Amino acid sequence: MIAKRAEHPYRSGRDKSWLKIKCGHEQEFIIVGWSPSTRSRPFSSLLLAVRDKKGLRYAGRVGTGFSNDELDRLSAMFKKLGRKTAPVKGEIPASIARKAHWLRPELVVQIGFAGFTKDGLVRHARYLGLREDKEAAAVTREKATPVEEIENMPVDKQNSPVVAGVPISHPDRVLFPEQGITKIELARYLEKAAEMMMPEIEDRLVSLVRCPEGRQKKCFFQRHAGAGLGDGFQEFEVQGSKEREKYLYITDVKGLVSAAQMGVLEFHIWGSRVDDIERPDRLVFDLDPDPSVSFDEVKKAAGETRDVLDALGLQSFPMLTGGKGIHVIAPLVRRHEWPTVKAFAAAVASRMAEQEPERYVAKMSKAARKGRIFIDYLRNDRTSTAIAPYSPRARAGAPIAWPLSWAELAKAKAANEMTVKTAFSRRRASPWKGYGKLRQSLKISALRALDVER
Template sequence: MKFDGYRIMARIDHDEVKLFTRNGHDWTHKLPDQAKALAGLGLESAWLDGEMVVANEQGVPDFQALQNVFEAGRSGNILYYLFDLPYLNGVDLREVPVEERRAALSTVLKTSKDPLLRFSDAFGEDPEALLNSACQMQMEGLIGKRLGSPYVSRRSSDWVKLKCKHRQEFVIVGFTDPKGSRSAFGALLLGLHDRDSGELRYAGKVGTGFTEATLNSIHQQLKPLQTKKAAVVNPPSGAEFKAVHWLKPSLLAEVAFAEMTKDGSVRHAVFHGLRDDKPAKDITEERPTAVKTTPAKKTVAKPTTSKKKVEPAPSQVGLEQGKVRITHPDRVIDASTGATKVQLAQYYASVAEWILPQLKDRPVALVRAPDGIAGELFFQKNAERLAIPGITTLDQQLTGQPMMVINNAEALIGAVQMSTVELHTWNATTDNLDKPDRFVLDLDPDPALPWKRMVEATQLTLTVLDELGLKAFLKTSGGKGIHLVVPLTRKHGWDEVKDFSHAIVSHMAKMLPERFSAVSGPKNRVGRIFIDYLRNGLGATTICAYAVRTREGLPVSMPIFREEVPTLKGGNQWNIHNAHERLAEVGDEPWADLKKTRQTITAEMRRRVGMK
């Protein structure tokens, strides 16, 4: 197995044990429990090679958890997986075939009963099946080792990495300021050394994968490294980079990403942790290497030479591991941009970590476009005749027809395979479908109105909600409008919540009749904005956050900070082609507090909007 941790060499000399990183740093003081366990082997002398890891609740190595354990000084939770033994009791084993070295290591470890020391087993099964299994278990991947190979202290073609996703170290060359409610910094700017010239070049940025704690701790390490001049030879240009804080290139970030663009920038990057076990000058782009195979001796290199795009972990379920096969992948679904079915599937796979929490346990309706968005569209509320793997079907007792729930990446990508573009969700979850946990106000403008009227309308609606004492969370509609989502504790039924939202809209239309309409229909919103409250009834739905719309350019409904409203260019500002840039910058921060918000409709609120 390819472990997600720190590579550590152990030096045993009678009773003395030393533990070293690849960079030569002595970490014995950080790993006292592991050093004690190694001393218990009773060896005269030895060098052992392995990886320090911390397992998550599923038993899978978790690099972020490992860093947290180091920071907290809890080394007793760290497992030392050993996979090689270059020296033993005065004998140099480096030229001995790898399988013989590992046999000796296995024998040595059998004498230990300490649970912190583990032997890294090898597997002789078909490598493609092994890799599939490793990826489904959310492992990093596999290491292939050539039988009969010696031990060398450098990169060697006798070792090959088979990764479930693209992931490697980057040099941190700068950071951006935070936006909205985010603290410390917005995104880390990354760099890689050119393999030929050795120049440090800009390689994109990463803005997701951080917790509040890691944001602050990392920021403290970044501040002393600030410098006026960029260390990269090709610093990015544009307005968003004018206020960048450049850094001396010494810190490293472990980053997973979907792909590397032609100009050398990462897409869909996710931060996994800081590293200090390698020198920054050695960090270059890791590239797949083709390995020749023979019928008699099959190597495990084939998966690394695949030309398919590899997405972050959620897409492994959907695209790469064979659970959902995308038929007609090159079918164009948006003629205006040439976007294809597989590109739509790859978008949904790449945002699975954000959209699945919004879909979780909510009945969903699909808008399907079998002939592309210019063809006939089908609005479907149940899974009848749709063979979508992993989808959940609810009984029809409440609404008179069966309902669908999409709770996993397999069902999400399966829906796209069945020509789904849009995903619309209820305002309630399956554990209590009788009580909505939110209501939505959809600001739907006369198409002839300038965008600034939408900005003003959003700000006015927010003011009314503020006056009522209700906190709202915003998102672009992916069309011409903005949605305000008001979370509620589940106390009132559908009719009560819908009537209250209707009263808010009627109140606003009465106060500002020249701006707002409380009646639907194109004739009633000429020169005005209809605030759609009808989405708050039983069985009604609203486009899900991060979902795509069946409009030219395939725009996306994107969560936003309320402070951003004046700077928005339109309700369709983000689409499947640029959404990753937005998510890399802010992740799910605009809606980070939505689930934690506790508020309910009170009698005073009803009175203030004219309800009896």
């Protein structure tokens, strides 16, 4: 699409009064293999697939958009997922199949691309990130809704209920069918949660899980500006591996409620804020259990993680994720940049896994997690996110991510026990007493103890 400033004349040549705007697509794909690199990279490209009625179908490849850290991270994951044969049905170009290294179809990635070829392959694809919140079984090819259909959708703004200054269209649309929770109920929950939620989400880049028709239907992941964004969202430009990209963030309760109007069911936040994007102010350990591990064991793991961090000079706070696990979070003074914080988190996770290998694992491979708890330190990477405190989850039961004190955690029965309906049934003081006033950072002695270079 070509755009011109209305007041400027038509002139030949290049200037800033004319813009060429690329209209692209985004969706999830499953990694089914990789192609080797002839240069010094761990791999040249990822081989992608989507699911249709006949099974997994080859959908092309992506070779751009990777940082050096991401190349190393993905390559390490691939070592545990190798297989001898292609997991996809249908024709794969011989030149690609001949050199391909095939993988079990477990990892999901977000891909930006110009469109599909007539053969159903992605054009001009670029890697946007790993989708750790998405199961591979749920990935299918998405179909765009025609603009005319969206424009013709009836919206009665005049008679729409208003929450925090935001008109809520289709207020009776059911977003969580099991509980019958509607869009207006979600908007009111976010308005009520704002006092506790905003200090944790404000001015952080945020990725959204949008389910406009409800959690039981099609959901998609959004972290860049696009159609249907409410007035409460701001944009922030970040340098990617090859180009600058605009991400989203929220500054007030209107942004939260605008998200409900858009059908947002989850908020995933960066560990840094927009005024110092390269220095995180929080450290997150996501304790993710194998289904066979009891919740009591996860609570015990959270306590042990707390004790390890305490020995390294860091006070931490627990949060039920609304899924199966617990986050242990330590606030930080913004002193160290992402690589140091990530290396520290990786060293803590690895030490715990080495000391008790029958209970813990620090590798992402699902096969390695059997009967164990995965200490996910990867949330502490520059473009990685973690579920925001008080965020709803797009899961059965409408659970939320619920911060607790350590005393409250001891009494918790499940990671998803607090829901949109039950939260804030009575007024609540912050369970993270002193969190915002703590002045702590990664001490030189702690970094040395873990052999982390600064």
